[in-house]
Structure formats: C-alpha cells, structure tokens
Amino acid sequence: MKNLFSLFILIFAALELTAQTADTIKPLEKFVSIQYSRGPIFDHRKIGSLMIFGMPYGISLQYWMQTDGRKQWESQYGYPQLGFAAHYFNYDNKEILGQAFAGAAIVKFVLHQDRIFLFNIGIQAGISYNTKPFDKDNNIYNQLIGSHVNFFLQAGPEIELFRNKNVFLIGGFNFIHFSDGATKLPNLGINLMQWHVGASYRISPSTPHYTRSWIQDAKKWQGNTIISFGWREAGQPCGPTYFITTFNTGFYRTLTPKNKVGAGIDIMRDPSDKYYYVRNEKEYSNSDFTSLGLNLRYGLVIGKLTTIIQWGFYLKERENGDGTSYHRIGVNYQITRHILANLSLKTFYARAEYIEFGVGWQW
Secondary structure (H helix, E strand, O other): OHHHHHHHHHHHHHHHHHHHHHHHOOOOEEEEEEEEEEOOEOOOOOOOOOOOOOOOEEEEEEEEEEOOOOOHHHHHOOOOEEEEEEEEEEOOOOOOOOEEEEEEEEEEEEEEEOOOEEEEEEEEEEEEEEOOOOEOOOEOOOOOEOOOEEEEEEEEEEEEEOOOOOEEEEEEEEEEEEEOOOOOOOEOOEEEEEEEEEEEEEOOOOOOOOOOOOOOOOOOEEEEEEEEEEEEEOOOOOOOEEEEEEEEEEEEEEOOOOEEEEEEEEEEEOHHHHHHHHHOOOOOOHHHHEEEEEEEEEEEEEOOEEEEEEEEEEEEOOOOOOOOEEEEEEEEEEOOOOEEEEEEEEEEOOEEEEEEEEEEEEO
C-alpha cells in the first residue's frame, strides 16, 4: 500500500511538472505588415527594343513569427523569422504584361538585432498568377512569359527601425523573379529590382530565446534515391509538350549539422528532342532521348528541409543537348525518416530546362 501511494505521488508530481512546463512555453512573437514596392524590370535578355518597359509597383501583406529556439535548427540559424505573404504587382504595361498576384512562404535570416534596429536577409518562394502571358492570338508581344501560373521568388536585404515600439518601420531592396520553368514557352522570365517601404505591427509580445543542449546525430553518411517527373514545351510557343522522367541517386557526407556534400548519378529521359528530329527529318530511337550523368552535390539542412545544389557532367549526352554539364537546384523535404518529397529545377547555367516533382527513399 505504501509503495502504491508513493507511485501515485510520483505520477502526480510528473503531471504537475508537465503542466508547469507547458505554461512556461509562451506563444511566439508575431507581426503583420503592409509594404509598397517600386522598381524597374531587369532586361537581362536585352529585348527592350521589342517591348516598352514601364516602372512596375507592388503592394504586399505579410504575416510572420519570430522563432525562439524550441527546435534545434532555429538556434543553429540564429532564430530566423518565418511567415507568409500575399503580393500584388502591376507591371505598368497593361496591354502586354498585365498584372500578377502571388502567395509565398517567408524565411528571414536575422544578421543583427537590438532594441531599435534589425537587419535580415529575406527569402520568399511561392506561386504567382500572371494575367497577360504570351498568346498567339491576342498577346504575341509578350516575349517574357508564356503561362498564367508561374513560380515566384523574392530575395533581398531588409531593415526594421524602432523595434522597441509595437508599430515600426520596415524597408529594403528585393530581386523578384517569375518563371514557369520552361513548362510553356516563351520562358525568358520576368525579373524585377525593387525598393520597398512599409509599416509593421507587433500583435503579440516578445518571448525569450530557449537555450538547450541538443543531441547531435552521429550518422556521418547518408544516401537517397529519388524518382521525379516533369514536362516541358519544345521548339516554339504553343508547340508540343513532352513528359520528363529522371532518376537520381547518390550519397552525402555530413560536415556539420547544417552542411553536407556528396556525389551521385542521374538518368534523365527528355523526349522533347523528338521535335528537332522530326523537324530536321532525322531518324531517332528511344535511347536518343536518354542521358546519363555524374553530379557533385551540396545540401544545406534546415530542420526537415534540405536545400540542394548539384553540378553534373554528362557521360552520355542527348544529341540536341546544350553542353557537357548541367545544374540542379531545389529542395528535399523529409516526410518520414526514410521518405522524401522533391521539388527541383534542372538548368543549363541560368536557363531552365524543366521542373522536377518527385518522391524518394533516404537511408
């Protein structure tokens, strides 16, 4: 009986301690802001003689939270800010380029912070809807973008002033990119270089950072195999669309909890070359659409998300290929201990070839 009573006391004490711990974990510090941006289109392909570029402007609503170190990766990256944004852009060219609406996830890496001033590098990635893409019947002069739906990327430095107040000022510079990853042509992309200013409001009080001793993963070697799919339009706008398949496998050597490097093998089937064989009246076989390559790879680990950069070299190249090398950038997300989701873009330097959507196995 005495032992049973003692066990009851221990269970009650443990429950009480758990409740007290939950009470001490405060909600994250949260913010909302409205921002105005303005700046020119960056004419990186020098087609200004074909189109008249105005001075685009944009308005965005943003919501973000200040991480506090309750997850290991948060303290490793200096307590970044995470959130979401909704954007409206007017290209100042209503007849040809129209307007764009975008939704994006936000991560801001804080480089300096005190009571008055904060400096960060912000990155946003998401999906946009462009109202006036290329159209062979109604909009042949838009030589930049061929699809309504596009990927949206924004990056740049930002400062926050008078952060000791609930309402404070925000400003910075952004490079903004719209692209459909060559799923439809033309796909030169729309690039904006814009300054932005705005005001932010703190909707919940600040919280202290957690300091914990995390157990480091002793596993130094890691491998994965990923199968991905995509599509691309070949030849010219409104041409045929081809289905892409890729097989990617390789290994990583962990250098630090944030960095890993390795190498791998790619098998890629891109039947879009059929367009060029038919056009030039040349014979072809299915093996002509398959290429083989070796890649060097780097991974930046952010919790369950890994940003990947790969530089590959062809062992067997397509006849209509661009050169002896290729590149891949993207992200892998660890759904479970072994299952990965993949979103990546295969490129030849700055020119997109196709987007890859895939799943993989990690060991």
